[in-house]
Amino acid sequence: xxxxxxxxxxxxxxxxxxxxxxxxxxxxxxxxxxxxxxxxxxxxxxxxxxxxxxxxxxxxxxxxxxxxxxxxxxxxxxxxxxxxxxxxxxxxxxxxxxxxxxxxxxxxxxxxxxxxxxxxxxxxxxxxxxxxxxxxxxxxxxxxxxxxxxxxxxxxxxxxxxxxxxxxxxxxxxxxxxxxxxxxxxxxxxxxxxxxxxxxxxxxxxxxxxxxxxxxxxxxxxx
Amino acid sequence: xxxxxxxxxxxxxxxxxxxxxxxxxxxxxxxxxxxxxxxxxxxxxxxxxxxxxxxxxxxxxxxxxxxxxxxxxxxxxxxxxxxxxxxxxxxxxxxxxxxxxxxxxxxxxxxxxxxxxxxxxxxxxxxxxxxxxxxxxxxxxxxxxxxxxxxxxxxxxxxxxxxxxxxxxxxxxxxxxxxxxxxxxxxxxxxxxxxxxxxxxxxxxxxxxxxxxxxxxxxxxxx
DNA sequence: ACCAATCTGGTAGTCACTACCAGTCCGGTA
DNA sequence: TACCGGACTGGTAGTGACTACCAGATTGGT
Numbered sequence: 001x002x003x004x005x006x007x008x009x010x011x012x013x014x015x016x017x018x019x020x021x022x023x024x025x026x027x028x029x030x031x032x033x034x035x036x037x038x039x040x041x042x043x044x045x046x047x048x049x050x051x052x053x054x055x056x057x058x059x060x061x062x063x064x065x066x067x068x069x070x071x072x073x074x075x076x077x078x079x080x081x082x083x084x085x086x087x088x089x090x091x092x093x094x095x096x097x098x099x100x101x102x103x104x105x106x107x108x109x110x111x112x113x114x115x116x117x118x119x120x121x122x123x124x125x126x127x128x129x130x131x132x133x134x135x136x137x138x139x140x141x142x143x144x145x146x147x148x149x150x151x152x153x154x155x156x157x158x159x160x161x162x163x164x165x166x167x168x169x170x171x172x173x174x175x176x177x178x179x180x181x182x183x184x185x186x187x188x189x190x191x192x193x194x195x196x197x198x199x200x201x202x203x204x205x206x207x208x209x210x211x212x213x214x215x216x217x218x219x220x221x222x223x
Numbered sequence: 224x225x226x227x228x229x230x231x232x233x234x235x236x237x238x239x240x241x242x243x244x245x246x247x248x249x250x251x252x253x254x255x256x257x258x259x260x261x262x263x264x265x266x267x268x269x270x271x272x273x274x275x276x277x278x279x280x281x282x283x284x285x286x287x288x289x290x291x292x293x294x295x296x297x298x299x300x301x302x303x304x305x306x307x308x309x310x311x312x313x314x315x316x317x318x319x320x321x322x323x324x325x326x327x328x329x330x331x332x333x334x335x336x337x338x339x340x341x342x343x344x345x346x347x348x349x350x351x352x353x354x355x356x357x358x359x360x361x362x363x364x365x366x367x368x369x370x371x372x373x374x375x376x377x378x379x380x381x382x383x384x385x386x387x388x389x390x391x392x393x394x395x396x397x398x399x400x401x402x403x404x405x406x407x408x409x410x411x412x413x414x415x416x417x418x419x420x421x422x423x424x425x426x427x428x429x430x431x432x433x434x435x436x437x438x439x440x441x442x443x444x445x446x
Numbered sequence: 447a448c449c450a451a452t453c454t455g456g457t458a459g460t461c462a463c464t465a466c467c468a469g470t471c472c473g474g475t476a
Numbered sequence: 477t478a479c480c481g482g483a484c485t486g487g488t489a490g491t492g493a494c495t496a497c498c499a500g501a502t503t504g505g506t
Contacts, residue, residue: 009472009483016484037461048486059462086422131358135350138357160421162397167422170393174385198386199309200423232452232503239453260492271455282493 017055020045024062025118033063033126060132063122069140071096076147085164086204089144090196093172098189113184120180137173141165171195240278243268247285248341256286256349283355286345292363294319299370308387309427312367313419316395321412336407343403360396364388394418 023044027036038059042049056062075092083091101113123133144165150157175195179188196204246267250259261282265272279285298315306314324336346356367388373380398418402411419427 013484038463039461050486051484053463054485057463127358130361131354134357134361135354138353159397159401159418162401163394163418163421166393166397167390170389171386174382174389178382178385195382195386198383199390236453261494262492273455274453276494277454280494 013055016045016047016051020047020052020055021062021065022115025115025122028063028122028126029118033122033129060129063119063129064132064136066136068096068100069136069143071099072140073143073147076144077149081149084204085148085161086168086196086200088148089165089168090171090193090200090204092144093168093196094189094192097172097192101184101188117180117184120176124177124180134173137169141169144169167199168196171199236278239268239270239274243270243275243278244285244288245338248338248345251286251345251349252341256345256352283352286342286352287355287359289359291319291323292359292366294322295363296366296370299367300372304372307427308371308384309391309419309423311371312388312391313394313416313423313427315367316391316419317412317415320395320415324407324411340403340407343399347400347403357396360392364392367392390422391419394422 020041024036024041027041027044031040038052039049041062042052045052052062056065072092075095076088079088079091081088101116123129141162145158145161148161148165150161152158172192172195175188175192178195179186179191182191243264247259247264250264250267254263261275262272264285265275268275275285279288295315298318299311302311302314304311324339346352364385368381368384371384371388373384375381395415395418398411398415401418402409402414405414
């Protein structure tokens with residue numbers, strides 16, 4: 001069956017992607033993003049420049065690959081529609097961050113978080129990466145609005161959802177920057193929750209609300 | 224005096240910039256951003272490609288030039304520090320938008336608004352422009368935080384200011400998109416105010432700021 | 447008339463990125 | 477086992493944004 005077939009292929013493909021990306025982030029961190037050419041990355045990874053472009057459509061994608069969006073959207077649709085918008089979105093962002101900082105990269109949590117931090121630092125300090133990263137947030141905003149599932153007939157409600165989503169994402173981004181500045185010593189979900197509270201008021205962030213994600217049970221005994 | 228000297232030079236310089244930018248936005252709108260080369264813009268403006276690069280460091284800057292930041296910062300420092308953060312920032316954004324939609328481009332208000340709309344549409348629909356525009360917001364965020372003038376010793380207060388600024392800017396951006404979708408038929412400051420109210424609650428936007436831009440004041444007709 | 451600063455233009459080069467084409471590997475089939 | 481179709485990979489030759497480096501032209505002030 002092409003099923004098994006494709007999973008085998010997909011594994012190899014994912015592995016080469018991982019190797020290329022690892023070398024890319026390392027080189028970018030060592031020499032700087034602009035000072036490193038795609039050819040440099042290809043040589044370090046032992047492939048041709050063509051292969052790099054096959055796996056990553058642009059140089060920026062070597063740092064920016066992100067499955068964050070899917071995670072957030074899933075948690076949004078799972079959230080109770082009775083809650084206020086900001087709480088639904090904020091809860092999904094906090095939970096997704098908890099998942100990301102944990103199982104980011106295979107088994108080794110430590111290495112996964114270091115890798116995430118390295119990518120984040122690049123995204124923050126390199127203008128081109130920062131710009132594309134913020135644009136990804138823009139796409140994520142649309143995904144969130146879709147996941148909220150409000151009827152699209154009411155333009156006022158749609159506008160409200162757009163505003164809530166963009167403001168929440170902006171707060172999260174600020175939290176990410178703060179987290180990176182702290183070298184990841186603090187707990188990312190907590191920082192995000194604090195940012196949301198700072199923006200929308202302390203009452204908007206509820207630790208164990210109607211969001212039935214089991215991950216949230218394991219973390220953050222504070223509050 | 225080098226004063227008069229420089230102002231004369233600056234006038235010529237500003238004029239050529241204006242011409243180049245006008246042709247650029249026109250061509251980008253007609254043929255699309257990616258399908259238009261810098262050489263095309265240069266030919267249309269009657270200058271060499273080199274001259275274009277002298278005035279606009281990147282192709283994106285042909286659309287993105289923005290003095291918006293300075294306006295907002297000025298209004299922030301002029302605002303009362305007693306008000307809550309979000310109100311100070313939001314008020315500055317609304318007022319700046321009112322200034323921009325009015326005196327954007329010389330004498331002709333109509334043309335100025337059309338030009339602003341054309342640029343905005345490009346910024347929203349073209350990925351590269353959208354990304355850089357959002358990154359400009361990131362720089363504007365820092366400017367706002369600086370203008371707020373909170374003491375930098377307290378990291379908590381600084382974080383709070385960062386979050387408030389980024390969330391306000393995100394709400395404003397959503398309002399800009401909405402305004403562009405409406406082809407500028409609505410009043411931009413009102414849309415921004417509505418977005419801020421949607422994000423932070425109706426009570427946060429107060430028309431009592433003294434500046435005459437508010438949805439309650441019935442300035443339905445321009446002029 | 448002369449000087450100095452600025453504006454403008456040309457040439458050559460780097461680099462990201464894109465077709466277009468060819469070789470290679472690999473799982474399943476006659 | 478020999479073969480075939482679909483992938484992954486690689487090379488070549490471009491385009492286009494952008495950047496030195498250099499040379500002529502214009503302009504404002506002495």
